[in-house]
Every structure is written in structure tokens, then in C-alpha cells.
Amino acid sequence: MSIFNRLFTEFFKQKTKDCFLWLLLQFICSLGIAFFSVGHVFVNSTQAEDFFAGLCAIFLMLSFFVILIFYVVTCVKNEHINNNQTWRLAPIKDSLLYADNTLSSFIAVVYFSILEFLANFLLFGATFLLNKQFHTDTLRNIAEFKRSLHNVDINTIAVLLEAILLAILIAFLGYFLISFFNFSSSALLDFLPGSSSKKIMEVIRFIIIMVLAWLLSKANQFLRQLFINSGFYGIQNAFHSLIIVILTLVVIDLIFLGINIFLMTRYFEAKEKK
């Protein structure tokens, strides 16, 4: 197995070791919210069934929120690995380490999303079996869904696939942007005169990040205006509009990936904390 694959496995383990803890915490939160909102008096079995239906709905709603938090946590773990000497000593090029690290973060989020889906499915299944009304409503909804499938055409499927691709590209863009701010601010700081005060350096770094964010937003506005004026985005069809957006995101992602690899290879040093 190559070093790339071996490192990927280790990165993935680091990022997913707390997955079940997250799900447990989510379940406990859902229980608490369901208990206080649906009803905390188990007078008869009907209220218990309602409680499970409420628990199922709350767990599902929290899922989107928790997946987002998990994504943010993987962004933080990503940068911890990029910064850290223990990981950077691995006998692999920095560019491949960065790609490995980022890819493992994305796959960790996908893995966690699958676990969320399974957890929701189990709760759904339990509610389906316990709650007669829920059972009836679900069967009716499934029948309606089956009927609506006949109206699904190739365009609908294409839009759905494009939406998924869009979500993937945005997720990677998030990782790349955070790395960009981390690498570029650190690299710029190394070129400035140092200070013995760590707090002053942190403040300067924060200012550098704000300036970079402002420059990026100005660049974004300029490019958008350029493309709008050229008529590039004047397409009315939803399918083709999405394609254009996807292509734009692919280009932006590749640009930031290239910049980050350049910065990490040439300027971004591993921290030597002892």
C-alpha cells in the first residue's frame, strides 16, 4: 500500500474517531428536546407513540445541523494536521500530504452523513413500528412518492446530480479557503519583523486574514461583473445555469488548490511545539 493510502487511513481514523460520540450527543439532545416539547407525561400509550414520532423528527432536523458542525470540526482538524510536525514528518511530498488530508476530511464527512442516515433510518423504523398513525401516514406518502416518480424525467435527475456535485465542490472550497487563510497569513507573518509578544503576532495575523478576505471579496465582485457584462451568465435554463456554476466552482477550487500547494510546499512551516 502506498504512503498516500496509508496516511489517508490514519487521517481518516483521526477525523472519525468521535463519530459515535457525536451521534450519542445528538440523540441525547433530541431526547431532551422531545421530552420537553412533545409531552413529558406518559399517561397512555398514544402519548408515548407521539413522543417517538417527535424524537424522530427532532433527530432528523438536528442531523443537518450536526453534519454542518462536523464539517467545521474537520476543517479545524485539517489545519491542525497541516500545522503539525508529527504529521509533516511523514515521508511524502507536502503537496500529496495536503491532498491526502483534505480528501480524508471530505470522506470523513461523507462517512458521518451515512451514519446519520442509518441512525435516522433506525429511529424512523422504530417509530414506523410503534406509531400506528405514523405507520399509516408513511405508507400513504410512499404510495404518493411512487406515483410522482412517473413524472421524473432526465432533466430532474440531472439537476439533482448537479446539486450533489455543487455541494461537493462547495465543501472542498470551504477546506481550500480555510487552508488559504492559514497558509498565507502564516507565510506573510514570517516576512514581517517579529515580536516577542505572541498576542501581538496573533492580532497581526488576524488583521492579515481580514485584509486577505477583503481582497478576495473585491476580486469576486470584479470577476462577477466581468462575467455578467460578457453575457456569460445570461442563460435562462436551470440545467445549463447549474453547469456554468459548477464549471466556475471547479476552476475556483483548482486555483485555490494550486495556491495552497504552492504555499505549503515553499513557505508554510510545520510548528515545532514541544
Added chain:
Amino acid sequence: MENLLEIKDLTYKKNHKTILENINLQLQPGKIVALLGENGAGKTTLMRIIASMAKNYQGEVTVAGRSSEAERKEHLSFTDGLTGFSGSTKINEIVHFYEVIYQDFDSEQFEQLRSFMKLDLGMRLSQMSKGMREKLIIALTFSRKTDLYLLDEPFSGIDAMARKKIINSILLWKEDQATILISDHFVNEIETTLDEIVIIKNKTIYTHKSADDIRAKNISVETYYESLYQGEEE
């Protein structure tokens, strides 16, 4: 004999300060070399550059004839503070990481070193004292069968008795043709094992001498090292 480590015209600057300037150094295989210098001289920085941890330097660095950073890392073992692991990580999990990432990691050697250092595999990093952690780092470093060992103040938290025991055993742990570059403040304790000394002073290599040549003048390495700074104190 081909040099194991070659550094040519190395200059490193950071935050508008020159840390190292015009460093030229060649080390041959099979040597134990002390890297000496006062605090802030640039010893750790030099090791980090060799280990590809420090960037944006001028000059060339090759280890076992390899100049690319990834290939250099394959041919050296650098004492790492293990800060990439959380405090709840157990020693056996760290060993597993080393076994997976470093193809030259010798698990049997580690078992011997672990037993020598009296470390429990089930112990977590947060449960370890500074000295125990340093012992673990040494055990992990020497469990890799590699060409160059970079030891950056490896004994700082270890008690005097254990330190003596470890220093005396270093020769047993390294491969015959492997070179150890060790920076340490306990010069008198390591000097019996030394083949060469390299002193960094005024941002450059002040001297690179054979330890035997110093001993031939009936002075210890420590005395020779201290004599270089005596004039400045006065």
C-alpha cells in the same frame, strides 16, 4: 566515502532576521556528531531544515544523496514532540502509527527499547511525565532503521541516571553506518560517545572538529567548547 549529509551555502532568514548564514557541513556515515551552540544559535533550526520542516531557505541540503524533501524524510529520523496526537492517545496507538507510516520501523527493536525505558504500552500521553515522554520519543526515533538520526535535546527531561544509561546504549541501537547528529546541553555526559563536534556561533558553523583531535590535546570536549565563549564573558 560519500557524505551522508551535505549542506552547501545554506542561509535561512525569518522575520527580517538572519538565523543561519553560509552554512557548509558534510557528515560521513557511521558517526556520532554533537551539534553545539548557545541558546538561540540555530541548532534546532538547522535540524528542522535538514528534516524538511523549515522552508524558504537558500542553499542545498542532501541526505544520502537525496535532495527532495520527501526523499530526505525517508532517510532520517527526527525526535518529534508527538504533539500531533491528543493526550488520550496510548503508546500502542502511536506505535501502530509509526509502523504504518514508516516502512523502516522495527517493532521488535521498539519492544526492546520500550522495555529498557520501562514504558507501559497502555499508557496515555497525558499520563506521562516529561521524562517518560522524552524516553518514548527516543525509543520511537531509534526504532527506525534509517541513515541519519537527528536528536534535538533528547535528554532534557530525563533524570541523570536514566540519561547516563540511555547515552551509553545509543551505540547499540543505531545501525553501523547510520549517523547521529545530537544537540544537547549535557556536553560532558555525551562526550565519551562523540566522534565529531560541530559548533554554531554567530549564525554559522564556527568549527567542525574530530573529538579525538580535541582529546589529543588533553582537554575535554566540554572544556574546549566553553573556551570558545570565555573571551566574550570577560
